[in-house]
Amino acid sequence: MLRLPVAALVLLLSWRAARGEEETRWCYECGTGVVGEPDCVEFMAAGTWTAFWRQCAGDALCVKTVPGWNTTDESRAVRGCTPQRSLRGSRHQDGCWTHPISSFLTCYCSTDLCNAAHAPTPTLALVGLCLVGVYAVVVGG
Known part of the structure; x- marks a missing residue:
């Protein structure tokens, strides 16, 4: 898995703080269908993801949508x-x-560059839930 270089992240956060941009969010952007913009296959194959950084307006969230x-x-x-906020006015929550x-999976997140990962699968979620259950039994029992 490609990791964001620590120096690049520190540089981004320092630059934002110096400019007083606490109200903006940075997200990865790909697959929008806009001519000339990269698709997400290019994103996953890239050696570095800095070319996919986009500054979002105001109190935006990062989002990733996959077809299932x-x-x-x-x-x-x-x-x-x-x-x-959605078109109906409800506030999107992280998750x-x-x-x-449609069975499309949509993930929202509220930290900079948080929309890179593949979506979690139910198998992984089930394993995590089982581990929490085992921990609760061992610690609580």
Whole structure:
């Protein structure tokens, strides 16, 4: 897995602090369908992800959408910025949700450059839940 170089992250955060940009968010952007913009296959294959950084407006969140929770098809993924409130006015929360009709998985996150990872699979989530349960039994019992 490609990691953001620590020096680049420190530079980004220092630059933001110097400019007083506490209200902006930086997200990865790909797969938007805009002519000339990279798709997410290029994002996953890139040696560095700095070319995919986008500064979002105001109180935006980072988002990643994939066509189903069990896919690794990055060619249909979309990463970018989204307003904190939906068109209906409800506030998006950090985490991932599957749309009941389309089965698209959408993940929202509220820290800089947080939308890089592949979406978690139910198998991994189940293992994590089991580990928490075992820990609770051992510590509590």
